[in-house]
Amino acid sequence: MSLAAGYPLIAIPGPSPLPERVLRAAHRISPDIYGTELAATNEHVMAQLKRLAGTTGHLAPYIGNGHAAWEASAANMFHRGDHVLVITSGHFGRSWAQQVNEMGVMVETLDFGALPPEPEALARRLAADRDQIIKAVMVCQTDTASACMADIPALRDAMGDHPALLVVDAIASLGCAPMMMDDWGVDVLISASQKGLMSPAGASFVWFSDRAALRGRTDLTTPYWDWHLRANATPDALWRFWGGTPPVQMIFALDEALRMILDEEGLIAVWARHAALARAVWAAGEAWGQDESGIRLSVADPAARAASVTAMRLPEAEALRAWTAAHCGVTLGIGLGAEDPANALRVAHMGHCSAGMLMGVLGAMQAGMVALGIPHGAGALDAAARAIAEPA
Numbered sequence: 256m257s258l259a260a261g262y263p264l265i266a267i268p269g270p271s272p273l274p275e276r277v278l279r280a281a282h283r284i285s286p287d288i289y290g291t292e293l294a295a296t297n298e299h300v301m302a303q304l305k306r307l308a309g310t311t312g313h314l315a316p317y318i319g320n321g322h323a324a325w326e327a328s329a330a331n332m333f334h335r336g337d338h339v340l341v342i343t344s345g346h347f348g349r350s351w352a353q354q355v356n357e358m359g360v361m362v363e364t365l366d367f368g369a370l371p372p373e374p375e376a377l378a379r380r381l382a383a384d385r386d387q388i389i390k391a392v393m394v395c396q397t398d399t400a401s402a403c404m405a406d407i408p409a410l411r412d413a414m415g416d417h418p419a420l421l422v423v424d425a426i427a428s429l430g431c432a433p434m435m436m437d438d439w440g441v442d443v444l445i446s447a448s449q450k451g452l453m454s455p456a457g458a459s460f461v462w463f464s465d466r467a468a469l470r471g472r473t474d475l476t477t478p479y480w481d482w483h484l485r486a487n488a489t490p491d492a493l494w495r496f497w498g499g500t501p502p503v504q505m506i507f508a509l510d511e512a513l514r515m516i517l518d519e520e521g522l523i524a525v526w527a528r529h530a531a532l533a534r535a536v537w538a539a540g541e542a543w544g545q546d547e548s549g550i551r552l553s554v555a556d557p558a559a560r561a562a563s564v565t566a567m568r569l570p571e572a573e574a575l576r577a578w579t580a581a582h583c584g585v586t587l588g589i590g591l592g593a594e595d596p597a598n599a600l601r602v603a604h605m606g607h608c609s610a611g612m613l614m615g616v617l618g619a620m621q622a623g624m625v626a627l628g629i630p631h632g633a634g635a636l637d638a639a640a641r642a643i644a645e646p647a
């Protein structure tokens with residue numbers, strides 16, 4: 256018998272659950288795109304996005320997903336043949352490196368497998384770069400596949416006075432975990448609408464510092480992707496922000512989502528909620544992992560675990576995912592990038608996610624393990640409940 260009727264729960268690491276309010280805000284006929292109302296809303300959204308990132312720097316929005324923002328930023332930062340260093344801790348860092356490489360940039364990787372980046376290794380590599388040929392250090396704050404969290408301030412410190420730009424992909428972490436772009440010395444920050452920003456997929460953002468802006472135009476910069484045109488657009492020329500017709504309903508959605516994050520719940524509280532929910536998932540995962548069940552959180556060090564997504568090895572994960580979807584209306588994330596994807600999964604706790612939703616997800620997982628006879632340690636739901644009851 257299926258017990259899946261009711262509100263579906265998606266616990267995949269993007270797109271994340273859309274708040275009803277965000278859906279309703281988007282559910283509107285387009286006003287005049289040359290009128291003052293939409294221009295004002297767009298202007299407000301741009302200001303809110305800068306608040307979210309912790310920057311007074313520049314911001315170029317794009318209609319496109321995170322991959323579009325990867326390409327947009329590279330097309331503004333690099334010349335063909337430039338040498339860059341990509342720090343990788345999983346599938347997303349490696350895909351980013353490959354995409355930039357295919358654009359004609361010389362990519363060197365500092366590969367940590369599925370483990371968090373070590374700042375000392377970065378310091379050593381940059382110290383060896385005596386001619387300072389490395390133009391940028393690129394890193395995912397959260398690699399969504401391995402669920403590792405990089406320590407961005409520590410990586411910045413490790414760069415010392417090397418002139419490379421620090422470029423951070425915060426697609427899976429912005430609005431979930433602390434990011435203070437200016438205070439931390441991040442030169443270029445990349446994110447997208449459909450994860451911590453609680454909005455539909457299809458918009459992405461590149462924030463950049465004055466230092467990055469000084470790169471000017473390169474032989475990879477084409478008019479559509481040129482970040483200067485977008486960042487320097489004046490409010491009365493809405494089409495310049497977006498390189499054409501603005502994504503009207505997306506702007507309404509972002510406006511509402513950013514109001515919820517920044518003006519209502521508050522960014523500090525949003526970060527604390529993500530941290531508390533993450534601890535509940537880790538507590539459950541560790542309890543399931545007892546008695547040699549073979550269940551294991553992918554990131555051993557709690558300090559290096561992401562606030563927005565948890566990856567785990569779990570025997571028969573693929574069968575469990577199918578079971579929770581069919582019987583409980585709960586969709587879990589695939590074991591993307593895992594050594595053995597059929598026996599791995601990810602639980603997202605990203606964006607519009609409450610303790611109730613998360614306990615529902617963990618409860619459905621527990622039910623599925625019982626139904627399918629997947630061995631698991633006892634007490635996982637109690638452990639998660641304790642983490643919820645006593646947030647640190």
Ligand SMILES: *Cc1c(COP(=O)(O)O)cnc(C)c1O
Nearest residue numbers: 320321322347395397399426427
């Ligand atoms: C989701 C994600 C991407 C890719 O974003 P798309 O919108 O799917 O193109 C890149 N990097 C990270 C860290 C992500 O989580």
